[in-house]
Amino acid sequence: MKPPKVTLIVSPRERFSYTKTSLESIYTNTEYPFDLVFVDVCSPVSVQNYLQTKSQEKSFTVLKTDHYISPNQARNVGLEYVLQHSDSQYIVFIENDVIVQRNWLTQLVNCAEETSATVVGPLTCIGNPAHQVIHNAGGRSYIKTEIKNGQTRRRIKQSAYLTGRAISDVQDQLHRTQCDYVEFHCMLVRRDIFAQTGLLDEGMLATREHIDFCFMVTEAGGSIYSERDAIVTTDTLGIASNKAGLKAWFGQLKLPDFKWSDLPYFMVRWSDAWDRASLDHLRQKWNLAEDKYFTKRYAGLGSRRHELLIKPVVQFLTFGKGSAWLERQLITLERPLNRLWFNRYAHRLRHAQMSKTL
Template identity: 45%
Template sequence: MTEPQVTIVFVPRERFSCTRESLESIYEYTEIPFKLIYVDGNSPAKVRQYLQDQAHLKDFQIIRTDYYLSPNQARNLGLAQVATKYVVFIDNDVIVSPGWLKNLVQCAEETQATVVGPLMCQNQPLHEIVHFAGGESHVWLDTTGDQVRRRLREKMYKQGKRVAEVRDQLQRTKTELAEFHCVLVRTEIFEQVGLLDEAMLNTKEHLDFCMAVMQAGGTIYFEPACIVTYVPGPPLEWTDLHYYMLRWSDAWTLSSLHRLRDKWNLAEDGYFQNKYKKVGWRRKMSILDPLNRYLTFGLSSRLLNPILVPVDKVLNHYLTDRHAKKQPQQMQELASTKPYQSATTA
């Protein structure tokens, strides 16, 4: 069998209840050899057992921590074990389609791209609604008035369009942006840009990475022959709830935005002000609104906000503060142990 060129680093995104469907799609629809590392950041017992069983059957590696990880922490843990030409980062709520990996690799080989992103769809039914079809991410200089301000340009193409309507318009092309839902990266670029920035805790880490790649002279391509879908959603089980709330915490979001601003010396303009106003929107949409409807027997998604919003803020602060206090010791413990090969030691 041909030696794999690709290692898939599979990480938790915001919940655990889609893990099985996502992992099984990879093994069903991947036609070329690959290695796989599953970074298991404190998944619940049922998911943990499933992963261990599958690792025995399919001979993939598990890196397990008994605490929750931010996305870039998880990716870096997996990346440290990668020795192949390419690495694919993929979230555990992404469902792939036939030929997905072959098409990503083919694009990289034919264009010498540093980074290749797929046609990313969203929600169910699968592979029908575009989430992302390439985009823009760069710093531009605003010389309005007497000041020169460094401002961020971010744009995602074709979002919300039906794939059937735009498919003929899409072609392989150089772009400025790829998302970590699913992305192929030429591993050698990390020798230039270093590991992924773990100060980018939960948002805009893909912008930071793509701009760093371009700054280092790398190229990013959009490859529509590869179609995958990420399935966002509320935490579907109680065991998802804690991680979901931490993952989309106010503290992590604000810290990430401030890191992006300071790292790239950006003006705190309308882009950031708009993001600040929306802090916590995912918890509101996925947890508070459904809870409102449940408690008001379907009458309103906002009626009890004067009570629920302050409770959410207090609980969210408690969870992030507790995590922050515990994690330095946990990370030190992890550094002193070697990731295990689940197929041989689990």
């Protein structure tokens, strides 16, 4: 009996400079046979050249877009292609900054086959060294209807399993677990579900896409599992990477594990505009109250930019001591810069779309 066919759809998370490391990890550490589709969202020329060479060597498909698009839009570019050109039973969404541990895909497929799961996520770790600190091991996420003072409101209830725990400390809990959600960093999905849900919701531009999709799967009668024997790592940026400081100034200025060619997409992908629109869309789509779940996230708009752009600058300027006051001042200056950056992107996109219609 032939094993189920699997196609991986690789799409961008927030940068391009880790593409080679991520792809090499996939091809080195994946024993299970797979096809691969790479969605190239206007990556820098050096990355495009690498993808052209690698795709010829490994016989995978590269789908290019002519402007920046959101993660869900990029996933849909790959998904539409796979649904039209492949008979794969399973589709794996995986982001372009993820590295994988050996046997990861075999474990995901085994879980789906043995449990009839619709969606399976791996144990997703975070930071450097890889495969040590847990970022996501599944979690609870559901909508609770409450009646208060004669008013009915629907609220998201959400909690994560094992987040922030060291793998070495929770060995007794690293077993297959049914849950309400896993994340798009890496997610295996049974192909058949898309006949019921349709494509991913492109109104979810930047955040909470995994929560929305898992709600859709659950509503359609599907089941979701975290397969903790399958291990991947995401987000080698940030505090967990132990590279928070800037190494030089002006001519040699360097962000942690960042290249300057990553910055234009990063600023759009984590823009206040996309973050806010995603939260508004989620709330309206599922008829949810604007409660603490949302007000907390509205207040935190731009937090990813602040973590990876503002904090390293503050650390450098204060010789590693940090300064809450300086951080607040730089955030105040950065917000209008992000709006300007995003508005320029939106203007160029409208112009390009108008040109196509003429």
